Amino acid sequence: MIRWILFIIGMLFLAFVPLSWQRSKVKVGSKKFTESVILGEMLRILCDDAGVSAQHSWEIGGTKLVFEALRNGDIDVYPEYTGTIAQEILGNSTVDFAAMQTALQELGIQMSQPLGFNNTYALGMTRQHADALQIKTVSDLLRHPQLRFGFSNEFVDREDGWKNLQSHYELPHQEVTGLDHDLAYKQLELGAIDVIDVYTTDAKINSYDLAVLKDDLNYFPRYDAVLLYRDDLPDRSPQAVRSLLRLQGAISESEMIDANSRAETEADVSEPRVAADWLEARFGIVTEVKRETLLARLLQRTIEHLDLVRRSFLPAILLAVPLGIAAAKLPRLGQVILASVGIIQTIPALALLVLFMPVVAAFGLVGVGLGSSTAVAALLLYSLLPIVRNTHAGLVGISSHHREAALALGLPPTFRLLHIELPLASRSVLAGIKTAAVINVGFATLGALIGAGGYGQPILKGIRLNDLSLILQGAIPAAILALAVQAAFELAERWFVPKGLRLSQT
Amino acid sequence: MLELVGVSKRYGSLRALCETNLTFGAEMVYVVVGTSGCGKSTLLKVALGLARPDSGTITFDGIGINDTNVLSYRQKIGYVIQDGGLFPHLTARDNVTLVARQLKWKSDRIAERVQVLSQLVQLPDEALDRFPAQLSGGQQQRIGIMRALMLDPDVLMLDEPLGALDPLIRHDLQVDLKRIIQQLGKTVIMVTHDVHEAAFFADEVILMRDGQVLQQGTMEQLLSAPVDPFVTRFIRAQRSVLPQEAS
Numbered sequence: 001m002i003r004w005i006l007f008i009i010g011m012l013f014l015a016f017v018p019l020s021w022q023r024s025k026v027k028v029g030s031k032k033f034t035e036s037v038i039l040g041e042m043l044r045i046l047c048d049d050a051g052v053s054a055q056h057s058w059e060i061g062g063t064k065l066v067f068e069a070l071r072n073g074d075i076d077v078y079p080e081y082t083g084t085i086a087q088e089i090l091g092n093s094t095v096d097f098a099a100m101q102t103a104l105q106e107l108g109i110q111m112s113q114p115l116g117f118n119n120t121y122a123l124g125m126t127r128q129h130a131d132a133l134q135i136k137t138v139s140d141l142l143r144h145p146q147l148r149f150g151f152s153n154e155f156v157d158r159e160d161g162w163k164n165l166q167s168h169y170e171l172p173h174q175e176v177t178g179l180d181h182d183l184a185y186k187q188l189e190l191g192a193i194d195v196i197d198v199y200t201t202d203a204k205i206n207s208y209d210l211a212v213l214k215d216d217l218n219y220f221p222r223y224d225a226v227l228l229y230r231d232d233l234p235d236r237s238p239q240a241v242r243s244l245l246r247l248q249g250a251i252s253e254s255e256m257i258d259a260n261s262r263a264e265t266e267a268d269v270s271e272p273r274v275a276a277d278w279l280e281a282r283f284g285i286v287t288e289v290k291r292e293t294l295l296a297r298l299l300q301r302t303i304e305h306l307d308l309v310r311r312s313f314l315p316a317i318l319l320a321v322p323l324g325i326a327a328a329k330l331p332r333l334g335q336v337i338l339a340s341v342g343i344i345q346t347i348p349a350l351a352l353l354v355l356f357m358p359v360v361a362a363f364g365l366v367g368v369g370l371g372s373s374t375a376v377a378a379l380l381l382y383s384l385l386p387i388v389r390n391t392h393a394g395l396v397g398i399s400s401h402h403r404e405a406a407l408a409l410g411l412p413p414t415f416r417l418l419h420i421e422l423p424l425a426s427r428s429v430l431a432g433i434k435t436a437a438v439i440n441v442g443f444a445t446l447g448a449l450i451g452a453g454g455y456g457q458p459i460l461k462g463i464r465l466n467d468l469s470l471i472l473q474g475a476i477p478a479a480i481l482a483l484a485v486q487a488a489f490e491l492a493e494r495w496f497v498p499k500g501l502r503l504s505q506t
Numbered sequence: 507m508l509e510l511v512g513v514s515k516r517y518g519s520l521r522a523l524c525e526t527n528l529t530f531g532a533e534m535v536y537v538v539v540g541t542s543g544c545g546k547s548t549l550l551k552v553a554l555g556l557a558r559p560d561s562g563t564i565t566f567d568g569i570g571i572n573d574t575n576v577l578s579y580r581q582k583i584g585y586v587i588q589d590g591g592l593f594p595h596l597t598a599r600d601n602v603t604l605v606a607r608q609l610k611w612k613s614d615r616i617a618e619r620v621q622v623l624s625q626l627v628q629l630p631d632e633a634l635d636r637f638p639a640q641l642s643g644g645q646q647q648r649i650g651i652m653r654a655l656m657l658d659p660d661v662l663m664l665d666e667p668l669g670a671l672d673p674l675i676r677h678d679l680q681v682d683l684k685r686i687i688q689q690l691g692k693t694v695i696m697v698t699h700d701v702h703e704a705a706f707f708a709d710e711v712i713l714m715r716d717g718q719v720l721q722q723g724t725m726e727q728l729l730s731a732p733v734d735p736f737v738t739r740f741i742r743a744q745r746s747v748l749p750q751e752a753s
Contacts, residue, residue, distance in 0.1 A: 402591060404587065405591030405592075406593075407580070409581070409605045410579070410580030410605065411577075411604070412577060415608050423595040424594070498596075500594045500639060501594055503639040
């Protein structure tokens with residue numbers, strides 16, 4: 001008995017002891033693409049330079065998630081674009097800067113002046129081809145109706161994409177193909193298509209040597225980069241804000257393209273390196289960038305991954321076993337419990353995460369980024385089903401002989417449960433826990449959906465950059481970890497399943 | 507000492523036990539016989555407080571059994587089931603001492619009692635430290651008897667105690683069990699479908715059919731003065747299998 005109480009206290013301790021007590025003063029966030037990560041790193045270094053400790057939660061997610069994180073206070077500042085603010089955050093197409101500032105202020109958010117570059121949609125051609133046809137602007141395309149267009153599917157569908165572009169410029173072109181954006185560059189290079197959509201700070205503009213056509217009739221909305229920060233940040237740390245705002249008007253489009261293309265194409269150059277180099281050149285800020293070996297990165301991700309697992313899985317056991325017992329003891333309630341944990345399993349990960357964000361925020365816990373409780377809560381729920389179901393099955397499946405014998409001995413119910421029923425069900429319970437552990441280790445990659453790190457991060461990044469080796473850097477360790485966990489539980493059987501039961505099995 | 511008055515039990519639409527009145531006296535050996543499904547196991551379960559009767563009362567030493575005192579009532583009764591019902595995750599010794607430990611007996615008192623019981627059932631000490639899976643059927647049943655007797659109950663109930671054993675072991679254990687019962691001098695209620703076993707053990711036989719007690723008396727009374735032709739048929743049917751044996 002005492003052994004079990006100690007065991008449970010140990011599990012709770014293991015689940016909830018924080019990895020570090022250090023809290024940074026300023027929390028920087030970034031969205032899930034190279035440019036945002038580079039800017040996020042710049043913000044972190046600028047805070048450091050002002051003597052304010054800062055941490056950067058990489059690649060938290062898309063606009064909605066990151067903006068929510070800002071409002072909830074999970075992060076204090078992140079880079080955003082005016083066009084996105086107008087369309088996705090404020091939900092109108094006013095691109096009037098002052099109007100946006102006022103609207104954001106009502107949400108408790110400040111917006112800086114533009115950082116200098118505009119990352120909007122544009123049309124691109126190979127420089128050679130554009131020069132040959134003497135095309136410099138979008139209007140110039142009118143003279144060449146034979147050109148073949150290949151646009152990303154998103155661009156074809158968007159309101160501010162191809163549909164209105166065509167009528168705005170009255171373009172006569174018939175041949176328009178929708179295709180994957182990453183494939184478009186290759187097709188362009190091969191000459192299969194002539195014109196594609198690009199982002200104006202796209203790294204590939206350099207690497208493929210593209211000519212960006214001037215939007216001479218001002219069709220594309222502006223996507224000026226700005227900083228969004230919480231309006232309590234200037235009070236909490238005026239020197240940090242002063243330092244951050246040095247970026248206003250400081251970065252040109254070509255500089256941003258350079259930075260993006262260095263981070264994406266040069267081997268061994270990571271976002272922190274690019275950010276540090278640019279800040280050194282521009283402001284003379286010298287920072288040391290830790291050169292991360294593959295092993296160090298792997299170790300870091302393993303720690304993050306295991307952190308998600310321990311914080312979600314251990315409480316899941318402590319919750320699911322009593323639920324399974326309740327389900328077995330109270331059949332009517334049991335139906336409800338089994339159905340509920342079953343339904344949870346069918347909710348898609350992203351939906352579950354979004355569902356939990358306000359709840360987690362209401363408890364004042366970290367919602368997104370490293371140490372995210374949202375990811376932990378989702379993982380915890382996903383781990384319940386196998387444990388609850390196996391505990392229930394194990395208890396219900398006890399033979400009537402043993403049940404009757406225990407009753408006939410006049411043992412009280414709690415004693416029966418602890419000394420007879422649970423030990424007899426232990427093999428089944430442990431099998432459920434083992435299944436849940438393997439599922440948990442696999443599902444913990446979902447943490448990367450909201451910047452909680454772990455093995456999911458290289459997987460998502462690899463998918464984004466179409467880089468198989470990055471995907472494998474996440475997938476292989478995740479698989480190995482799952483196998484290791486499975487093996488660990490095989491060993492745990494010796495401890496959990498009474499010897500007499502193991503004998504009768506053979 | 508144990509009295510059932512107007513006790514009945516139905517499972518859904520099945521009437522397992524019709525209103526039954528039975529009185530069990532001290533130090534008597536009762537054997538309940540009948541065809542399968544006649545209600546003899548139900549009778550035992552109700553008498554033990556495992557199944558709550560739909561009607562009637564059970565009194566033990568003058569005290570009525572109800573939900574609040576049923577746990578301590580069960581501890582006054584030793585119960586042995588067909589295959590021993592030993593818990594596979596506990597050693598033989600732990601099976602035997604489980605209730606005593608739950609009642610927080612001192613360990614030397616427990617050890618002393620185990621010593622007495624293992625001599626009674628003639629089980630070697632080393633068998634006590636094995637798990638049920640490592641014991642033979644006969645040994646398991648001896649452990650089952652030890653477990654039932656651990657708290658020195660006033661009544662011993664046995665549900666087909668020898669039913670699962672092969673004939674040779676069964677024969678040995680029958681002899682041993684008879685000796686044990688004689689040594690103990692307790693009230694014994696045994697359920698069996700085997701007429702020989704009934705004749706071998708019983709002071710009184712209770713013959714049941716369709717949830718009712720058909721006749722109660724010594725084996726001789728059942729043979730010489732059957733209340734119903736079924737009584738004779740039931741006893742004869744099994745006699746004819748082994749006509750010579752008269753135990």
